[in-house]
Amino acid sequence: MKKVILTGLILSAFLSVEARTRIIRHGSADGIHYNRVNEGHGWFNHTLTCTNPGATKCGWTSPHRVIGNNGNNEVADIERWVEDQIAGGNLSGSGEYSNTGIMVTWSSEGTDRDITIEDYAGQ
DSSP states (O other): OHHHHHHHHHHHHHHTOEEEEEEEEESOSSSSEEEEEEEEEOSSEEEEEEEEEEEEEOOOSSOOEEEETTEEEEHHHHHHHHHHHHHTTOOEEEEESTTSSOEEEEEEETTEEEEEEEEETTO
């Protein structure tokens, strides 16, 4: 019985873990092409880092999604939402993406971007 309760507690803790996706773009003249593009994935962390001017397009090797209360959401859609916020004059800030429960924090300077997306697996 103790094993069942312990297993249930561990499983519920695992299912409610926050996952974080971070996108960093620095040093490109056009905000699209970079010399170094690195993508990393861990248990609950995903990072895309693009630095220095170059010819390589900054992007995920395959479409990346995050979980919201409405199901899966494309990171590309969230990035477009952030770009709309920046174009509207909000150069840095935070907010919930489209009533999904996904929290987004961003900062920008010129074409440089630092975006953090937090979703909650299992909710």
